[in-house]
Amino acid sequence: MIYSMTAFARHEIKKDWGDAVWEIRSVNQRYLENFFRLPEQFRGLENNLREKLRQNLTRGKIECSLRIDSKKQTSAELNLNKDLAEQVIQSLKWIKQQAGEGEINLNDVLRYPGVVEAPEQDLDAISQDLLNAFDELLKDFIAMRAREGEKLHTVIRQRLDAISVEADKVRAQMPEVLQWQRDRILQRFEEIQLQPDPSRLEQEMVLLAQRIDVAEELDRLQMHVKETASILKKGGAVGRKLDFMMQELNRESNTLASKSINADITASAVELKVLIEQMREQIQNLE
Secondary structure (H helix, E strand, O other), X not given: OEOEOOEEEEEEEEEOOEEEEEEEEEEOOOOEEEEXXXXXXXXXXXXXXXXXXXXXXXXXXXXXXXXXXXXXXXXXXXXXXXHHXXXXXXXXXXXXXXXXXXXXXXHHHHHOOOOEEOOOOOHHHHHHHHHHHHHHHHHHHHHHHHHHHHHHHHHHHHHHHHHHHHHHHHHHHHHHHHHHHHHHHHHHHHHOOOOOXXXXXXXXXXXXXXXXXXXXXXXXXXXXHHHHHHHHHHOEOOHHHHHHHHHHHHHHXXXXXXXXXXXXXXXXXXXXXXXXXXXXXXXXXEO
């Protein structure tokens, strides 16, 4: 199994203390880079969350956010400190008498620290619920990365097969190309009415064949195709390895293009470069 670095997941939980929504998304990145947006009272979870990501992921720019709706707490019983409220009211009345103006706003009384107290939340229990929900979120997230990775695997495998086809096509043309080049040289000799020495002509043809021979490049190209397929089959974090293989494939295709003396072989060399570039673009998204 190979994994894409591009994915998204969302997980929602509903508890007595309220509702929460986790979201996580990622894009390609050379290294593992994490960003968190958490409510202030749960910032302490960040180190734990980073460790969970580090244990399960190796590359990608990860953005994770948590939204909490604690509106259910508003229906819980509120504690009114009546003695303190009365003191606040009396103080406000005294200030009003001294100033000779103004009104007493009951909302100000209720907002005074300590007048109204909501039941304290068990943050440890809530934190554990949030961590459990994050584990579920991470499972969904990794599953999506795997699904996207499988799609990329199919695309890359198709391009590898197409490279093998082009390589076989070039290999099949080489005897014809060599014969065409020999006939072309002999025709040129006839045009200038020159009778070449047979042994000398044979030496020149051997040198020419060596200069345009691409058998070694084709062999290496096929070896790189097999190695790339093997890396895909092994799975895991293969992005960097595959990126290196694209460099090797590209090197052989460049050499093949530089030796080409035939329009068909040139076309195959161009097609090889296009296929390799298409793979390279897809591999940039792999973990």
